[in-house]
Amino acid sequence: METLLKMEQFLIDDCRLSHFQVWQGIKGLDFSLVLSHHFDKETPTPRRFSNEKILSYENFTDIYYHYPNHTSIVIRLSESSVLKKESRRKLKMIIDLYYLQVMLDREKYIRNKVMESIRDISILEDLDDLLKKILENALSVITAADMGVLWMYEPNLDALFPKAWTGGPSEEIKKMRMKVGEGIIGKTFKDNKSFILTNIEDVLSESSNISPDNLFYLYNSIQFKDLQTIISVPIKVENHTLCVLIVYQSGPSPLLTKDDQQLLESFSDQVSIALRNSRLYQTLKKHNDLLLQRDIIHNSLIKMSLQSKGLKKIAHEIGKMINRPLMILDLTDNQIYSNPTTWKLETPIESIKINAKLQPEPSFTKIESLNDKSLYIYPIIAIDVPIGIMIVEMEQDDLFPLNKMIIEQASSVIALEIIRRQSLVDSYYQKTNDLFNDFIQCREYNLIRSKANELGIAPHSYYMSIIIHLHPHSDFHFLNMQMHNLITQITKHLGIYVSIVFGYGNKVTIVSQFNNIADEDYVKNKLKLIHSNWFQVHDELLKIGVGSCYPSMDNIAKGYSEAEKALSFLISRQLKTIINYRDIGINRLFIQQPIDDLNSFINEVFNPLQTDRDYTLDLEQTLVTYIENNRQATQTAKLLHIHVNTLYQRLKRIEEKLQVSFSNSEDILKLQLACYLRFSISR
Secondary structure (H helix, E strand, C coil), X not given: CHHHHHXXXXXXXXXXXXXXXXXXXXXXXXXXXXXXXCCCCCCCCCCCCCXXXXXXXXXXXXXXXXXXXXXXXXXXXXXXXXXXXXXXXXXXXXXXXXXXXXXXXXXXXXXXXXXXXXXXXXXXXXXXHHHHHHHHHXXXXXXXXXXXXXXXXXXXXXXXXXXXXXXXXXXXXXXXXXXXXXXXXHHHHHHCCCEEECCHHHHHHHCCCCCHHHHHHHHHHCCXXXXXXXXXXXXXXXXXXXXXXXXXXXXXCCCCCHHHXXXXXXXXXXXXXXXXXXXXXXXXXXXXXXXXXXXXXXXXXXXHHHCCCHHHHHXXXXXXXXXXXXEEEECCCCEEEEECCCCCCCCCHHHXXXXXXXCCCCEEEEEHHHCCEEEXXXXXXXXXXXXXXXXXXXXXXXXXXXXXXXXHHHHHHHHHHHHHHHHHHHHHHHHHHHHXXXXXXXXCHHHHHHHHHHHCCCCCCEEEEEEEECCCCCCHHHHHHHHHHHHHHHHHHHHHHXXXXXXXXXXXXXXXXXXXXXHHHHHHHHHHHHHHXXXXXXXXXXXXXXXXXXXXXXXXXXXXXXXXXXXXXXXXXXXXXXXXXXXXXXXXHHCCCCHHHHHHXXXXXXXXXXXXXXXXXXXXXXXXXXXXXXXXXXXXXXXHCCCHHHHHHHHHHHHHHHCCCCCCHHHHHHHHHHHHHHHHHHC
C-alpha cells in the first residue's frame, strides 16, 4: 500500500527511527502487524483503548491512534526512540491518510463480496448452498460477527426453522422450531423490523419466552461464551416476511454497530432476491416439467388412440398414470371401463349421469356407499354434448397439477375414441340401412335369401319387425347419441331375439326372430320395459310401431310395412306409446288419411249439433250414446235418463240438422264412423 510506504519512509528519513512497528485493529478485530522495521517478531500485540494514548514499556513505547467503528492504529517505537512534537503531528496526518486508505480498501472488499453474492444469486442449482454462501459473505464483511443463522418460516408448521447457518452452530440446531413471537427470531419475524442488542441483559430479556425444548437444542448447538452483540433482520419476499437473518458476536466487549446492522440488511435484500428468484425458478421448472410430462402423456395417449387400443386399454393406462381407481362411462352405449377392472361403484350410475348432465363442469362428490369417499366427476364433452364421464376416486387435495393435467389430456383422447367408435357404428348403420331397404324391395326368393345372408339374418321360425321413433332434436349430435344409447338398451334387453338392429335419422329398426311363437309376448314385454326405462331416464316417451309376427323371412318386408303403418298411426294421432298393427283395427283404413281431413269429416257431423246452445250437450250426447248402444232406443233412453219418446224427438231433430236418416244404411255408417273417429282421435 502506497500510504504505508510513505509512513515507513517518514519514520526512517524524517524521524530518524531505526526500530519501529505499525499495528492495526480494524472493526474490533485483534491487532495485526502491518509493518515492522528491525523489531523482534514476537513482540506482544497492543492493548485496546478508546482514546489516543501513549504507553511506555521496558523495551518499547506504543502510540495509540483511535478511529470510529472500533478501529485503532498503533505505532510501536524502540525504547531509545523519541518523536518530536512536529514529527508526531506530521505522522498523525500520514496515519489518518492510511486509515482512510484502509477504510476505502475495506469498502472495496465489501462491495466485491456483495457483488460476489449478487453473482451467486443467478446460480439456482442448490438454494441451501447459495444461502449459506451469502451468509459466509456477510460474515466476511461484518468482521466482528462470529456466526450467523438464516431462519425460514414454514406455514404448515406455523414456525421458523434453520434454513442455513455458518460460523459454528452444530447439526443440533436443525431440531429447533421457533414460533412467531418466540425469542429474538420470532419477534423479528412478527414485528417485521430489524434491531441490534448490545448487552447480554437485553439478549436474555428478549429470549425469556423461548420454549424449554428450543433452549435445549440451542445450547447443544451453539456455545454462547462471552456473547456481546446480536443483530437480527427480517427478510421480505413479495411484501411478505419469510425469513429472519441473525448474527452473533462474542468477546470481551460489544463490537457490532448500526453500520453492521445496515450492512446485514443489505445482505438480507440479497437473500430476498435469491428466494424470489428461487421461487420463480422453481415455478418455471415446475411448469417446464409439467409441459414435458404433458407431451409424454399426450403422445402416449394419442399413440393408444391411433393404434385403436380402445377405452379398456386407455382406462388401464390412465389408472397407472394417476395411481387412482377410475372408471370411464361411455354415454353413447352405456358401456363401463374401469381400472382396476374389479372396481365397481355401488352408487347408481344413473344418478352420476344425471349429475354430470346438470353440472357439465368437473366436480367432486361424496359417496355414502363408498364410506364417504370422494369421487372426481369429469364429463367428456364433444361439440357441446356430453358423450362420456370419467370418474376418479380421489380427494380434492389429491388433484395435483400433474393429475389434473393427465385427466384433462385423457378426456380429449377419450372423446376422440368415443367419436371414432361412434363414427364406425354410424357407418355400419348407414350400410345396414341401405342393405335393408334393398332387402325389403326384393320379391324373388333366391334374392331375398342372398340379401338376408348379407344382412346376417339367420333362418328362424318367426320374424317380427319393430320401428322405434325418437323425439326429434335440433342438435344432430345429441340425437345421434340418443340413438346409440337406445340401441344399446335394445341389445341389452332383447339379446338373442335381435336379428338385426340399426339406427337411421331419428328411427331405430329392429328385426326380431324366435323359434317359439310364445316368445312373441316376451319380446313385447321387453319393449314395454325399454319404453318405461327410457321415460324414467330421459323424461320423454318413445313411439314404437310393431308389425305382425310372420313365419319365414319372406314376410319380413310385410311385417316391416305394418310396423311403418303402426308408427304412422301414432305420429298422426300424436301418441307416444307402443302399438301393434293388428290392434289398430279399423284405423288401418285411415292411417294414410291426413288428420285435418279426418277432423273435417268429424266436424261435418258434430258442428251442426252445436248451433243451438240449449241442445248442444243433449244432441251430441244423444247421438254418441245411441250409436254406442247399437241404436237400441230403450237402452239409450235409460242411459240418458229420459223417456223414450223424448229420445225419438231428439233423434228426429238430429236427422233434420244433419240431413240424414236413421233408416238409411249409408247414413248410419257415416254417423258410426264420425263417432268412432271422434273418440279415437281425441284419445
